[in-house]
Amino acid sequence: MTEEELIARHPHVWHMATDGSWPSIKKSGLLSVSRLLDLYGVKGEARVAIESARRPQCVTLKAPSLPDATVRDNKPMFEASLLKCLQDGLTPRDWYEILNRKTFFWVERERLERLLGAKAYSKDPQTVLMIDTKALLDRHRDEILLSGINSGQTLYVPQPRGKSTFQPISAYPTDDGKIGTKTKPKIVELVVEGGVPNVNGLVLQVERIHNGKWEQYAL
Numbered sequence: 001m002t003e004e005e006l007i008a009r010h011p012h013v014w015h016m017a018t019d020g021s022w023p024s025i026k027k028s029g030l031l032s033v034s035r036l037l038d039l040y041g042v043k044g045e046a047r048v049a050i051e052s053a054r055r056p057q058c059v060t061l062k063a064p065s066l067p068d069a070t071v072r073d074n075k076p077m078f079e080a081s082l083l084k085c086l087q088d089g090l091t092p093r094d095w096y097e098i099l100n101r102k103t104f105f106w107v108e109r110e111r112l113e114r115l116l117g118a119k120a121y122s123k124d125p126q127t128v129l130m131i132d133t134k135a136l137l138d139r140h141r142d143e144i145l146l147s148g149i150n151s152g153q154t155l156y157v158p159q160p161r162g163k164s165t166f167q168p169i170s171a172y173p174t175d176d177g178k179i180g181t182k183t184k185p186k187i188v189e190l191v192v193e194g195g196v197p198n199v200n201g202l203v204l205q206v207e208r209i210h211n212g213k214w215e216q217y218a219l
Contacts (some may be wrong), residue, residue, distance in 0.1 A: 001172040003141070006187075007134050009179075012204065013105035013190050014112045018070040019125040022206050022217055029197035030129075033071055033100035036061060040069065051100050052093045054079055074099075076153035085154065087162030095161070099152055102145075102166075103195040105131060107187050116209055125210035127217075133190075135202045137169075140192050146172045147189040166191060 015030060031039065037047050040061040050059055054077055061069040074096070082092050090098075106112040116126060137144060145166035149159045175184050196202065206217040 001146075001169050001174040003137055003169055005174060006146075006169055006172075007137070010107040010187065010190070011133050012109075013107050013131045013133055013136065014109060015103070015105050015129045015131065016112060016115065016121075017127040017129060018072070019127055019208065019210075021070070022127055022129075024067045024069065025129070025199060029195060029199055030103045030192075031195035031197065032103050032193075034097075035195050035197075036069055036071065039063075040066065052096050054092075054096070074152060076155050078154050081154035081158045085158040085160050087160055088164075090162055098166075102191040102193055104152070105136075105190045105192075107190050111188070125208055128207045128209060129199070129203050130205040130207075131199075131202050132204050136190075136192070136196070139198075139202065140196065141169075143193040144169060145191050145193065146187050147191065148185045148187060150188055 017025060017030075028039070034051055037051060040063040042050065042061065049055075050071055054075075055071065055073045056075060058073050059071040061071060077096075079092050082095060086092070086095060106115075112128065115121060116128075145168060147166050149161060149165065151161060151165055172187070173182075173185060175181075177184050180186050203219060206219060208215045208217060
């Protein structure tokens, strides 16, 4: 796949953040969990519990001179199912750490809206950022990877995942034919390794959703 093809298919990508987090994101960016733990000085067993294991609940990070930050739970990752679908000799700990080094974006708003309507999120307000794909590529092309699965859940029929789940744009298969085939697979996730420390110039729109109502923030 070329960058031009990616932009043509998905000119925008979306990130779902904790309600009220936009001021902090403007200041510190969209950091991966691992980078957040670095920023907040989380070490030792406390770090392992967040970065290297299943999180049954959201975790609030606190540090002097920094606003509170929320690390979301990863309850949709059932470890028994994860063990069955991991490849390449990876352990669940390996997979959690792989995911926590990345910041995730949905490439289809439809998938985002399905997530927002899910039981785990529909009752609480959420913040949604719409990002310009080309601008993100221009700034982070060397850190961007693509995935054809929802890598953070093992519900229903868990899909195999391993070292090749996240691929550079140039290695992502695309061919003539219908999107959704093996030679032209859908893209489900766009990720940035390490995160996006500066969102200035990338964010096109910020919205708050609660009880099905959307409210637009000033940038």
